[in-house]
Amino acid sequence: MNFKIVVVGFSGEFLPSGLAALKRLHRVLVSHELLEAVHLAAPELSELLSPYRRFSEALEALEEARKEDRPLGLVASGDPLFFGAGRVLVRRFGKERVALYPAPSFAQKALARLGYPLEDYFFVSLHGGKRAFGLEDLPGLLRLYGKVGVFTDPDLGPREMARFLVEKESAEGVTLIVAQRVGLPGEAFWQGSPEEALRKDFAYPHLVFLHYEGPGRERGLGLSTAEISHPRGLITKEEVRAVVLHALRLPERGVLWDIGAGAGGVSVEAARAFPLLRVFSVERSPEALDHLRKNRRRLGLFNLEVVAGEAPEALEGLPTPDRVFIGGSGGRLEEILDLALERSRGPVVLTLVLLSHLHRVLALARRRAFSPKLSQISVCRARPLGPDLALFPETPVFVVSLEPEDGGKG
Template sequence: MGNWKTLTMEANERIKQAELFIGAKRLVEPFSYAPTVVSYQPEEIKEIIRITEKQNIVILMSGDTGFYSGTKKLLLHLKEWEVKIYPGISSISYLAAQVGISWEDAKILSLHGREESLEEALFQYDKVFLLTAGKIDLLCQRLTLHGFGDYDIYIGEQLSYPEERITIAKVKEMQQFESNPLACCFLIANGEKKRRASFGIEDELFIRGSVPITKSEIRAVTMSKLSLRKTDIVYDIGAGTGSVSVEMAIAASQGRVYAVECQEEAQQLIEQNKEKFQLENLELVKGMAPDAIEFLPKPDVAFLGGTRGNMEKILTVLQQKNPNIHLVINAITLETVFQALEILKKLEFKNLELVQVFPARAKQVGTYHMMTALNPVFLITADGAVD
């Protein structure tokens, strides 16, 4: 968006009074009747305003100033001046109007320098709006590979400009589509919506090999204790097959999960399960904690499924990285439970809770069903010492 014809009347009045225009080249070109400066970097704009003698200055931004706009960052540099904002029409509103659909029920994502879990959004929402930065062909190849080829796609390029182009098709038909960098799109489920479990995914759905897996019943309770938010940064230490990592990545769909694992076979399984469940926000970290987590981003939550004798060192590093971290530790033996509780008390963690889960599954014997017990598991939860 950037055509001056889509401006409000109030914004047009302010433009007529302008003594200086600042903005990207494509935005300032229509206003050559007044001095213009091509710049979109907040630091540069601040310096231009500081040295100019002009009083009525207009900074031109494309689209809606509150919708994935550079306005937010720019305002932080303009606190010493009085600033008035005049929003334009957003690309989501414009494209929805052009193709005749509503957008109040759409999940909004941006791929402009961001890591967004698009596939997860498509599992959760029937309609997704996406700012793409172009490369529609690669996007559609990726979505088709992951089973979304029959979704409808509404593509808008160079919206509001004379070169505007709108294309409506199936995702799988756009795998060779050459798009303009100024592109956005709607992705809409057509027919049956793809679904997947988010808690306690069936064990059989994971690629397992010979590496032990955390059973689905234990994962369901573990996920409840983790209490993840969508934007959390999470560590899975001793990730094994990655079954818990997968469920955490689904829950923290706008965050990131780091699966820390030292065994080669398990590392391969994590990568395979990441691909199977289409999780762009799950990252394998090869190595053994605490060394492997030293340079990772600060975690909000950590899950310890295996520590290989390094529990105290790991918990110490986690506390140093985030004194307010939330922890869940799973243990099978009493010795591990006692060790964990002793270390957590020593490090002054708070809100300690110990739960033991006794899962059992029915097994058919003739015409009867008998319960077969699985290994009981202890779940320890704790919070950092900071209120």
């Protein structure tokens, strides 16, 4: 079988081995973005070059070459296996049919120009349709890693990133470094804030390096009540938060709804412990919302989004949750719980004080074939009594966790 795909990396120039491999072919595919630079770097390839605008066109040409049992070349950006075409081609055609000749990646070249070590960055790609991470993950990634390199797309570049961060109130402490046309004619670098990036135009192809210097790099559970800003007496107690978070079995990534979030006791703990978890804190009280926003900003929890409004209406348009916590219902318990049970992909956990509310929750769970796990948290706190200490009881709290009895929706 003669069919072979020769994939050669290009980052403004070819390495000798890759260029020699292309010269042995009769046709070489190259994207329109790289066409001019390839002409300048290797004019001897000009007669072989076959440009394409979309990668799907290149795949069609490669499939045709396979049918005709002939070799075909493809010029790829930098290192084809570093967020490049190599992964797709190997998976689709088999590694025995793909010969790879990597060049230094555009990220390597850009960081070398800037004097930053490659190893300091966590890299993601926003290029193409299937992506491991999206814009919505950037705030959490910045909290987790501090420095993030982003391979961009013509329709998802520096301005789109900046707009997202600004609109989600996650731009504070973030610096963008935009590397444009690295190794190609018109190479340029720009550095500034997300707000400044909104007013700039950037030449494609580009890479973005995001730097975050601010609070929120710490992870873990166990914030004390004193560390969370809240109206006097209105916060989920530490011992109850611990049981709730255990019952939620939070994933590393996903979506949590905190309904009736108050000042954000549960939301703040969850967002702090899991930077890639998107937490939507739904609250209607203006006073509680002020405390919630203060906690988000002070702790740098930009993966927490404050949703001002009354449930269940405020839940419309939110991403499908993987977990739901209901800490308050504003007199609309059944409506909220019914929607949560319908939408959630995982456990729905509630805290309740009133016996009548517990009865209503258990009745609804039975009607919908959800299996409840019920516990009561009774806590006593030590306080001074004369020259000594005595234990005083806090209000007992019911914690109810609901999941479908058959593993599916109720």
